[in-house]
Amino acid sequence: MTGPPPYLAGMTDALTQFPPTLTEARKRLAQFVPHAGVEYARLRNFDHGPGAHDHVSVLSPYIRARLLDETAVTRAVLAQHTTAEADKFLAEVFWRTYWKGWIQQRPTVWDQYLHDLNRLRDDVQSQAGLRARWEEACLGQTGIAPFDAWAHELVSTGYLHNHARMWFASIWIFTLQLPWQLGADFFLRHLLDGDVAVNTLSWRWVAGIQTRGKTYLAQPDNIAKFTGGRFESVTGLASEAPPIDAPEPPAIVPLQPSDPLPLPARYGILLHGEDIDLPRMLRHASEPVAIAYSETTDRHSPWTMAPHVATFRLEAARSVLPDGVTLDVLADAQAISRWAQLHRLEQIVAPYAPTGPARQALDVYEALQDGVPLSLYRRSLDSTAWPKATKGFFPFRKHIPDLIATFGQ
Numbered sequence: 001m002t003g004p005p006p007y008l009a010g011m012t013d014a015l016t017q018f019p020p021t022l023t024e025a026r027k028r029l030a031q032f033v034p035h036a037g038v039e040y041a042r043l044r045n046f047d048h049g050p051g052a053h054d055h056v057s058v059l060s061p062y063i064r065a066r067l068l069d070e071t072a073v074t075r076a077v078l079a080q081h082t083t084a085e086a087d088k089f090l091a092e093v094f095w096r097t098y099w100k101g102w103i104q105q106r107p108t109v110w111d112q113y114l115h116d117l118n119r120l121r122d123d124v125q126s127q128a129g130l131r132a133r134w135e136e137a138c139l140g141q142t143g144i145a146p147f148d149a150w151a152h153e154l155v156s157t158g159y160l161h162n163h164a165r166m167w168f169a170s171i172w173i174f175t176l177q178l179p180w181q182l183g184a185d186f187f188l189r190h191l192l193d194g195d196v197a198v199n200t201l202s203w204r205w206v207a208g209i210q211t212r213g214k215t216y217l218a219q220p221d222n223i224a225k226f227t228g229g230r231f232e233s234v235t236g237l238a239s240e241a242p243p244i245d246a247p248e249p250p251a252i253v254p255l256q257p258s259d260p261l262p263l264p265a266r267y268g269i270l271l272h273g274e275d276i277d278l279p280r281m282l283r284h285a286s287e288p289v290a291i292a293y294s295e296t297t298d299r300h301s302p303w304t305m306a307p308h309v310a311t312f313r314l315e316a317a318r319s320v321l322p323d324g325v326t327l328d329v330l331a332d333a334q335a336i337s338r339w340a341q342l343h344r345l346e347q348i349v350a351p352y353a354p355t356g357p358a359r360q361a362l363d364v365y366e367a368l369q370d371g372v373p374l375s376l377y378r379r380s381l382d383s384t385a386w387p388k389a390t391k392g393f394f395p396f397r398k399h400i401p402d403l404i405a406t407f408g409q
Contacts, residue, residue, distance in 0.1 A: 014158035025062035037085035060193035074408030101386030196356035208243025275351035299357035352378035
């Protein structure tokens with residue numbers, strides 16, 4: 001499985017449905033905002049299929065790359081709705097903030113996931129039964145009509161409705177009896193909004209690991225209702241969802257302070273797939289000698305990533321460049337070092353990279369003996385909100401009004 005299934009060969013639905021530009025991100029936000037209040041709260045759980053996700057924002061690929069951020073989205077919504085009207089949507093926005101803060105304080109959860117994936121890669125190669133079931137699930141050939149449809153939609157478009165993601169994960173784990181890590185990997189290899197924190201922890205939640213003992217069970221009547229009757233009388237689904245055994249979460253690691261901002265005469269800006277918000281960086285570092293992009297997409301998985309994932313993020317980064325400016329694409333720490341030496345930089349300035357491949361690549365760079373100093377600048381919202389993600393979402397949610405008052409108005 002090193003590429004898309006044969007029936008999807010040549011399809012470019014992902015980048016057609018989600019043009020990777022700052023202009024498109026802002027346009028979609030403006031189009032959605034009038035619907036972010038009571039209409040969203042009433043209809044958000046309905047999944048009407050590819051190209052018909054009219055009751056949700058479909059902004060997640062743009063927020064994932066930070067063409068938009070939680071602050072900009074919140075401000076736009078509150079310009080047209082009260083906080084009470086937009087409560088459901090704002091909670092969804094801050095779920096992302098919560099997940100990222102939770103794993104940032106427990107980075108070894110990601111390390112353990114990668115360790116599990118490497119072990120499962122060997123299992124898939126050596127266990128014919130597991131490999132067959134895994135391939136059928138990834139190819140959408142299980143015979144479970146909604147699951148297969150969602151697998152096709154994901155591979156083709158790089159997107160799934162959030163409710164479909166929950167059903168899909170539940171069927172993967174409890175009906176197909178496949179390891180949750182392989183399902184999380186399948187999502188991360190294809191989702192345009194695939195995020196280390198959100199994806200990993202959401203799959204753990206469905207499996208009953210994230211919130212101990214609390215699992216999510218996909219049920220035929222719920223699927224029928226919220227897909228508008230597209231999938232009636234689904235049979236063969238598991239009737240129980242016993243929690244998956246897993247180690248207790250590790251102890252919290254406090255966040256490190258954000259780096260200070262003083263800059264020398266010659267500095268470069270290094271964007272990465274976690275944050276390509278160049279306009280924000282230029283407000284703090286307005287005269288860079290050069291701008292580059294650290295490409296780490298393939299490090300999310302031991303298997304091949306869908307090409308549209310890397311392409312979306314790279315083209316989105318190019319879309320924020322000032323006229324006449326080129327973007328150097330750097331594949332590893334040594335390439336970053338060569339780029340800095342080529343431009344005779346005295347410092348590299350980068351948006352903060354949270355737990356995941358981008359951060360791992362920057363850590364490798366910083367370990368080089370001859371590297372130019374690197375400064376990572378974390379957003380104020382993240383510095384304030386992430387340390388509050390110590391328990392479940394509902395204790396975190398109590399802080400959302402204060403976060404909105406400080407950053408969202």
